[in-house]
Every structure is written in C-alpha cells, then in structure tokens.
Amino acid sequence: MREGRTQRAGAGVGGLVARRVEPTVPPKVHYRLTDLGLSLEVPLSALRAWAEEHMAAIDESSTSP
Numbered sequence: 001m002r003e004g005r006t007q008r009a010g011a012g013v014g015g016l017v018a019r020r021v022e023p024t025v026p027p028k029v030h031y032r033l034t035d036l037g038l039s040l041e042v043p044l045s046a047l048r049a050w051a052e053e054h055m056a057a058i059d060e061s062s063t064s065p
Contacts, residue, residue, distance in 0.1 A: 016040070 016037035022028040051058070 014036075015034055018032050018034050020030045020032075022030070
C-alpha cells in the first residue's frame with residue numbers, strides 16, 4: 001500500500017472508521033472516525049447516560065432467575 005492510503009477498516013464498519021497504512025516494517029496502521037462516525041457522538045452519549053441511569057435495574061434483571 002502506498003503511504004497515506006486511506007480505506008474503510010473492515011466490511012462491517014460502513015464508513016464510520018477510516019484506516020491509513022504506513023509502508024513501514026512492521027506496517028503502522030492509523031484509525032480515525034470519519035465525519036459519519038463522529039456524528040454518532042451525541043446518540044451514543046445519550047445511550048451511555050441511559051445505561052448508567054438504569055444500571056442497577058439492568059444488573060438486577062440479569063442476575064434474577
């Protein structure tokens with residue numbers, strides 16, 4: 001791969017992550033979120049806040065028979 005080449009990291013990522021490979025030995029690989037990936041910050045923060053708020057109930061239901 002040429003230096004600075006950017007491509008999607010994996011088929012299942014769907015354009016959320018960009019990958020750049022440096023042709024060194026061993027190869028150096030850099031990952032970054034694309035604009036689309038960065039757009040998930042607000043909804044994922046809301047999901048995290050919800051999970052933290054409900055953690056006790058989630059834990060309780062997962063340990064109950």
